[in-house]
Amino acid sequence: MTAMKPWKTLDDMDLAGKTVLTRVDINVPMENGRITDITRIERILPTLRDILAAGGKPVLLAHFGRPKGEVRADMSLSMVREGLEIALGSPVKFAANCIGVDAKHGIAALEAGETLLLENTRFHPEETKNDAMFAASLAALGDIYCNDAFSAAHRAHASTEAIARLLPSCAGRLMQAELTALEAALGAPKRPVVAVVGGAKVSTKLDLLGNLVGKADHLIIGGGMANTFLAAKGVSVGKSLCEHDLAETAREILTKADAAGCEIILPRDITVAREFKANAEHSVLPVDACPEDAMILDIGPETGAYLAQVIGAANTLIMNGPLGVFEMEPFQKGTFDMLSVIAAQTNAGELVSVAGGGDTVAAINMAGNGDDFTYISTAGGAFLEWMEGKTLPSVAALS
Ligand code: 3PG
Ligand code: MG
DSSP states (O other): OOOOOSSOBGGGSOOTTOEEEEEOOOOOOEETTEESOOHHHHHHHHHHHHHHHTTOEEEEEOOOSOOTTSOOGGGOTHHHHHHHHHHHTSOEEEESOSSHHHHHHHHHTOOTTOEEEEOOGGGSHHHHTTOHHHHHHHHTTOSEEEEOOGGGTTOOOTTTTGGGGTSOEEEOHHHHHHHHHHIIIIISOOSSEEEEEOSSOSTTSHHHHHHHTTTOSEEEEOHHHHHHHHHHTTOOOTTSOOOGGGHHHHHHHHHHHHHHTOEEEOOSEEEEESSOSTTOOEEEEEGGGOOTTOEEEEEOHHHHHHHHHHHHTOSEEEEESOSSOTTSTTTTHHHHHHHHHHHHHHHTTOOEEEEOSHHHHHHHHHTTOTTSSSEEOSOSHHHHHHHTTOOOHHHHHHO
């Protein structure tokens, strides 16, 4: 694709001998001091390697957890340094503060081929306030600003937003890949477009649903959210997770979808159980036959067959949220069967598929389909806000 981008990339910058302040998201999950998933580290490697190869000095700005402006040993990025160095395969040094003498000395001591990781930007309360003075202290450390933290792009923080206006700025490789994939899915997609939205609550995804009915040709609603819609249509959902107080809102979304020519797809049959536990005794029933004392925990096979038909005819699919309780046997079936249809269509070159969000990626990995989507975003909140049609402040600041 050769479409004009409103932001520069590393290719547009002269990096030789330059200190490149690179905002990354290495907010990786940890247990007992060990990194449990290195995906976010792996995804920033192309950027670091390209900066190093061009003779630049990568100096990394990042947050870790939510320390709320306090220095906290349990949220020190020093714990991530070694994992980053092993993945990168070249030296990564560490500075105990992201501004001031520690940072300056660390940068001055940096040799060609070395990367410097600066301590958690959120140890300073000014970071999350997008403070101009703090941003200036960060900017003073380098020559160029490169933002590769798409998954933190919904935050207008000093190291993601204000700093971009103080230095020559560009998007890193991961940021580029994320924005390009999302543009392909919702910006100028090949139709028909299917959106899959699942998860527990309609209340957290109102803006998302509102935006998608105007963009997608088919909107598949799953998980607890589907129950809210069913109840709003007068279908009894028994003891299922359901936001009964949102019935009016759900009806408004259905009306809006109708006007926009977007087909809302709700369960046609359901898998129900009386206990919320793995391998609970369960049965498949028509959607309007949920017993008063039972819960809907997944879709049924008739719904699955219809989803396969809709996805088979689609050219673009965007997914945020599972269809059922995929963490528990056998209630993952609806989600996993749909994922295998998406995987087959994508691998056959017939579908552009993009997914994002913590639960969604967990379900995809559990199903073994981690390599079968066109693109899987590293982002949770930023992916959602992008799907909602919102401007991401740090992307806007790059433009
Ligand atoms: C994430 O983990 O989703 C990002 O790193 C953003 O973190 P935050 O929600 O604490 O801003
Ligand atoms: Mg197809």
